[in-house]
Amino acid sequence: MNKIRLLLIEDNRLLRDGIVSMLKGHRSIKIVAASGNGENTFLRIEELKPRVILLDLGLRSQNSLNVVETVTKEFPQSKVIVMDLAPSQGDVLQFIKAGASGFILKDASFEDFQSTINSVAEGESVLPPILNGSLFSQIVDNAIQGGRPNINKAIRMTKREQEVIGLICEGLSNKEIAIQLHIAPYTIKSHIHNIMEKLALHTRLQVANYAFSNGHDTNDVPRNISKLFN
Numbered sequence: 001m002n003k004i005r006l007l008l009i010e011d012n013r014l015l016r017d018g019i020v021s022m023l024k025g026h027r028s029i030k031i032v033a034a035s036g037n038g039e040n041t042f043l044r045i046e047e048l049k050p051r052v053i054l055l056d057l058g059l060r061s062q063n064s065l066n067v068v069e070t071v072t073k074e075f076p077q078s079k080v081i082v083m084d085l086a087p088s089q090g091d092v093l094q095f096i097k098a099g100a101s102g103f104i105l106k107d108a109s110f111e112d113f114q115s116t117i118n119s120v121a122e123g124e125s126v127l128p129p130i131l132n133g134s135l136f137s138q139i140v141d142n143a144i145q146g147g148r149p150n151i152n153k154a155i156r157m158t159k160r161e162q163e164v165i166g167l168i169c170e171g172l173s174n175k176e177i178a179i180q181l182h183i184a185p186y187t188i189k190s191h192i193h194n195i196m197e198k199l200a201l202h203t204r205l206q207v208a209n210y211a212f213s214n215g216h217d218t219n220d221v222p223r224n225i226s227k228l229f230n
Contacts, residue, residue, distance in 0.1 A: 003030040004121045007050035009067075010083065011036050011060055015106060019054070022110050029117060041067055045075050051121050054104075057084035057091065065098055072099025079120045092127070102126035157198070164191045 006029055010016040013036060020034050032048045035041070041062065045053070053071065057064050068080050081102040082095050092103055102120045104113060116126045157165070160181070167177045174192070178185040 003028055004052055004117060005030055005032050005048065005050045006052050006054060006117065007032055007044065007048060007078075008034040008054045009041065009059070010034070010054070010056040012056070019113070023113065023117075026114065029114070042070060042074065045071065045078055050078050052117050053078055053080045054117075055080055055082050055100075057082050057087060057095070065095060068095055068098040068100050079123075081116060081120055081126070096125075157195070161191055161195050161198075164188065165195060168192070 006023070008016060008019060008031060010019065016034055016036060020031055023029050023031055032050055033044060035044070055064055055067060059067070064082070068082070071078055071080055079101040080099065081104055082100045083104055083106050084091065085106045087095075087103055087105075095103070102116050102125060104116045104126070108116075119126050163181060164177060167180060172180065174185050174188045178188045181188070
C-alpha cells in the first residue's frame with residue numbers, strides 16, 4: 001500500500017514535534033518533512049511531492065493564505081489541510097475559497113487527524129466536527145463548487161424571518177422592529193434567536209453583514225449601525 005506523503009508546516013515547535021510523534025510510524029502516512037516556517041515551501045513541495053500538506057493557519061514567516069493559493073495553482077496534486085485552534089467562520093470560508101481541502105483543530109484527537117488526512121488524500125473536503133451539519137457547512141460546499149451562496153436559497157427562512165433580517169439591516173432595534181411589524185418585542189427576540197441559529201452566527205452585526213454579502217434584498221443602509229450591537 002502506498003503511504004500518503006505528508007508535509008507538515010507548523011511554527012510552534014512543541015506542537016510540530018507532537019504531531020510528528022503522533023503520526024510517525026502510522027501504516028498509511030509518511031511524514032516527508034516537518035518545517036517550522038513557510039520559507040522555501042514551494043521548493044520543498046516540488047522536491048518532495050507531498051500528497052497532503054498540514055499547514056498552520058497563522059504562520060509568522062509567511063502568509064498562509066498565499067501559500068494555499070499558490071499550492072492550489074502550481075501544485076494541484078498536493079492537497080492542503082489548514083490547522084488552527086479555533087478558526088473563525090470567515091477564516092474557514094476564505095481558505096476554502098483559496099483552495100484548502102480541509103480544516104482541523106490543533107487539539108483534535110489522533111483519530112481525527114488520521115481520518116482528516118486520509119479523507120483529504122482521497123479527494124474529499126473536511127470541516128471541523130463543530131461546523132458539520134450547520135448552515136455554514138452548506139455555504140462552504142457552495143464555495144467549493146464555485147457557487148455564490150444566497151441567504152434566501154441556502155436555508156429555509158420564513159417570510160417573517162426574512163422581514164426581520166431586512167429590518168436588522170436597516171439598523172432598527174428590537175423595539176422598532178416590533179412596532180414596524182406589529183408584534184411583541186419578545187417575539188422579535190425569538191425570531192432573531194432562530195435566525196442566528198440557522199445562520200450559525202452570534203451577533204446582529206454578523207447577520208447584517210452576512211445579508212449584505214450574500215445578496216439579501218435590501219437597498220437600505222443602516223440608519224444607526226450602533227443598534228446592530230444591541
